Amino acid sequence: MHNPQLDKDGRLKHLLSIEGLPKKILNQILDTAESFVGVAEREVKKVPLLRGKTVCNLFFENSTRTRTTFEIAAKRLSADVISLNVGTSSQSKGETILDTVDNLIAMHADMFVVRHSQSGAAHFIAKHVPDHIHVINAGDGRHSHPTQGLLDVFTIRKYKPELHNLKVAIVGDVLHSRVARSEIHALTTLGVPEVRVIAPKTLLPAHVEKLGVQVFLDMKSGLKDVDVVMMLRLQNERMNGALLPSAQEYFKTYGLTQDKLNLAKPDAIVLHPGPMNRGVEIDSSVADGAQSVILPQVTYGIAIRMAVMAILAGGTGHASHGQTNQDTAS
Amino acid sequence: MTTPSHPLPNAENLLRALAQKLAPLLQDNTALVGIHSGGVWLMQRLQELLKDTIAAKGIEIGSLDVSFYRDDYAKRGLKPENRPSQIPFDVDNKHIILIDDVFYTGRTTRAALNELFDYGRPASVTLVALINRGGRELPIAPQIVAAELPLESHQNLQLIQNNDGTLSLELINHTPKTYA
Numbered sequence: 001m002h003n004p005q006l007d008k009d010g011r012l013k014h015l016l017s018i019e020g021l022p023k024k025i026l027n028q029i030l031d032t033a034e035s036f037v038g039v040a041e042r043e044v045k046k047v048p049l050l051r052g053k054t055v056c057n058l059f060f061e062n063s064t065r066t067r068t069t070f071e072i073a074a075k076r077l078s079a080d081v082i083s084l085n086v087g088t089s090s091q092s093k094g095e096t097i098l099d100t101v102d103n104l105i106a107m108h109a110d111m112f113v114v115r116h117s118q119s120g121a122a123h124f125i126a127k128h129v130p131d132h133i134h135v136i137n138a139g140d141g142r143h144s145h146p147t148q149g150l151l152d153v154f155t156i157r158k159y160k161p162e163l164h165n166l167k168v169a170i171v172g173d174v175l176h177s178r179v180a181r182s183e184i185h186a187l188t189t190l191g192v193p194e195v196r197v198i199a200p201k202t203l204l205p206a207h208v209e210k211l212g213v214q215v216f217l218d219m220k221s222g223l224k225d226v227d228v229v230m231m232l233r234l235q236n237e238r239m240n241g242a243l244l245p246s247a248q249e250y251f252k253t254y255g256l257t258q259d260k261l262n263l264a265k266p267d268a269i270v271l272h273p274g275p276m277n278r279g280v281e282i283d284s285s286v287a288d289g290a291q292s293v294i295l296p297q298v299t300y301g302i303a304i305r306m307a308v309m310a311i312l313a314g315g316t317g318h319a320s321h322g323q324t325n326q327d328t329a330s
Numbered sequence: 331m332t333t334p335s336h337p338l339p340n341a342e343n344l345l346r347a348l349a350q351k352l353a354p355l356l357q358d359n360t361a362l363v364g365i366h367s368g369g370v371w372l373m374q375r376l377q378e379l380l381k382d383t384i385a386a387k388g389i390e391i392g393s394l395d396v397s398f399y400r401d402d403y404a405k406r407g408l409k410p411e412n413r414p415s416q417i418p419f420d421v422d423n424k425h426i427i428l429i430d431d432v433f434y435t436g437r438t439t440r441a442a443l444n445e446l447f448d449y450g451r452p453a454s455v456t457l458v459a460l461i462n463r464g465g466r467e468l469p470i471a472p473q474i475v476a477a478e479l480p481l482e483s484h485q486n487l488q489l490i491q492n493n494d495g496t497l498s499l500e501l502i503n504h505t506p507k508t509y510a
């Protein structure tokens with residue numbers, strides 16, 4: 001089957017979802033991000049890879065953290081960055097997505113980072129753009145948020161390098177979460193043997209176990225002996241419908257407190273993609289506690305986004321990727 | 331494909347010759363920086379051979395992977411295997427000895443210099459290579475080499491790290507090939 005994310009030589013051309021990406025490419029992104037972590041700790045935090053390239057952040061849906069980290073990542077690669085909050089510009093005047101994209105291509109954009117409330121928006125743009133232009137999905141509807149999934153597994157790998165020995169629990173609103181979907185695909189592709197989801201039935205998609213996860217309806221059994229707890233954000237708008245009784249009730253049952261975290265392994269780590277609802281899905285003492293790696297996630301998010309952009313933007317020439325020795329000669 | 335057209339020097343002999351030439355350069359405030367991969371292997375062996383001086387003078391050790399600074403990125407993309415550079419000391423005012431295995435076009439050195447200067451402003455940089463194979467394309471040349479071995483452009487000289495940690499050289503003759 002044709003995978004729109006890969007070119008004919010199997011190289012990454014767009015990053016649209018983790019689903020369908022081979023383990024080799026996921027590892028290439030993670031390993032490259034490892035090199036970029038060091039760059040951020042230097043006097044000069046920039047490398048010249050994307051000098052002369054223009055990266056367009058196209059955010060049809062709001063997001064401060066994702067947009068900011070993509071912007072920092074592009075700037076640390078020396079790209080020029082334009083961040084468009086499309087909701088507030090031409091779209092509100094009636095321009096179609098593809099017209100917006102075409103106009104930016106006419107301005108010589110080289111890469112698009114796309115966030116949209118509709119699932120499939122990034123695929124749609126990727127199908128439309130000419131060959132030399134790359135598209136990164138920064139979150140589309142309930143479908144996918146690949147760089148978040150990658151930065152989460154990168155963070156896990158930093159603290160727990162033995163991925164093939166881990167038990168990981170994903171807790172919360174799996175139903176509406178593109179983050180959860182990306183995390184599940186990343187973890188299972190990389191060989192994590194036990195991925196659990198813990199949520200009330202109303203927040204679980206039908207047939208979620210087909211993604212290769214074990215389903216738990218309560219924290220007590222679900223968190224037992226896990227190495228990693230990945231919390232999901234509970235979107236406030238879900239609270240008013242029939243899905244959940246109240247924030248207080250949710251916190252009591254599914255909110256991560258230290259007491260519940262103590263069911264996991266003593267050295268378990270806690271992740272959250274942000275923004276956090278303190279006192280709803282996570283207790284402040286856990287969010288700020290010794291087992292929390294929530295702020296390192298943000299730092300590593302920049303390295304992951306740099307790695308993805310660097311892998312996408314290079315090698316637009318026709319040379320094959322299989323390097324001969326001559327290529328690397330000094 | 332491997333057909334050595336003339337006898338290759340013994341890498342271990344060259345290594346010892348290089349260590350002798352390098353020893354007088356190891357002064358206070360000096361750091362050794364190997365360029366991945368061959369330069370790092372070479373540096374590790376030099377560290378063993380010069381370990382007393384290195385300890386006495388407090389010589390710092392680092393490594394560079396120049397993947398993010400290569401001038402062929404736009405054409406060839408990022409190498410799939412790249413590693414973090416490690417410069418665990420303050421580069422400012424250090425005398426840096428940059429170590430590469432085989433000096434050829436000078437482009438790797440250019441990339442390494444650019445990366446190094448993103449860490450700080452060294453007092454000086456000296457380039458050391460095991461072999462200068464000729465064919466430089468930039469106004470850059472190693473100050474210290476163990477051997478000069480002029481080769482044709484379709485030939486590729488590679489440093490190999492054997493399982494026991496010793497080094498050897500391999501010459502590969504490519505069918506002349508042009509890149510678009």
